[in-house]
Amino acid sequence: xxxxxxxxxxxxxxxxxxxxxxxxxxxxxxxxxxxxxxxxxxxxxxxxxxxxxxxxxxxxxxxxxxxxxxxxxxxxxxxxxxxxxxxxxxxxxxxxxxxxxxxxxxxxxxxxxxxxxxxxxxxxxxxxxxxxxxxxxxxxx
Numbered sequence: 001x002x003x004x005x006x007x008x009x010x011x012x013x014x015x016x017x018x019x020x021x022x023x024x025x026x027x028x029x030x031x032x033x034x035x036x037x038x039x040x041x042x043x044x045x046x047x048x049x050x051x052x053x054x055x056x057x058x059x060x061x062x063x064x065x066x067x068x069x070x071x072x073x074x075x076x077x078x079x080x081x082x083x084x085x086x087x088x089x090x091x092x093x094x095x096x097x098x099x100x101x102x103x104x105x106x107x108x109x110x111x112x113x114x115x116x117x118x119x120x121x122x123x124x125x126x127x128x129x130x131x132x133x134x135x136x137x138x139x140x141x
Contacts, residue, residue, distance in 0.1 A: 002097070002115035004138070009043035010112045018104050019112075021068035021077050026103035028112065030082050030131055031061030032094035037114045045100050045109035055089035055125070064099065064133075075140040078133065085128040092122035097131050113137070 013019060020026045035049040042048045053059035064079035084091060099112045115131070123129055 002117045004113060004115055005037070005039060006113045006138075007037070007042055007111040008040050009110065013107070013110050018107070018110055019101055020103075021066060023065075023067040025068075026066075026101050028064045028066040028079065028099060029061040029102045030064055030097050030099050032057065032084070032092070033096045033098050033114075034092070034094045034120060035096075037096055037098065037116075042111055044107050044111060045098075048098060048111065050098075051092060051094050055091050056085050056087040056123075057091045060102070061098075061100075064137075066137075073141065077137040077139075078135070079137055081133060082131040083128055084123065086123035086125050088125065090122050090124055091127075091129070093120040094122075095120050099137070 031050045033048055033050055037048055050059065051057065062082045064082060066077060066079045068075060068077050095117055097115045101110050101112060104110055121129065
């Protein structure tokens with residue numbers, strides 16, 4: 001199972017109003033990376049390399065179709081599962097799935113979190129990889 005990790009700068013940018021996490025707000029996307037993330041140093045997408053596009057993987061990643069709701073003082077960020085299927089060649093290698101906000105321009109493409117899959121993965125032609133967010137990405141209480 002992948003391990004969830006947040007980027008420290010996300011906390012600052014959330015407090016400054018950079019992120020609008022609800023469905024009518026900003027577009028959150030996930031991309032694949034083989035570069036090791038740094039919680040304290042990486043702040044925007046340009047700080048953390050993405051794998052090469054092609055064979056079923058599009059540069060910039062995929063839309064998480066995020067939504068944010070609140071009930072009894074607890075906010076919940078949700079998203080739909082994302083799936084990539086290799087077609088015409090391989091996708092990868094990659095080890096990390098990175099969540100970022102594709103909408104803001106200052107800062108551009110701020111990072112939110114990443115999931116560590118523990119070792120490199122490569123999708124061969126016809127193989128699929130699904131990011132399963134479960135019931136929520138995170139809650140804020």
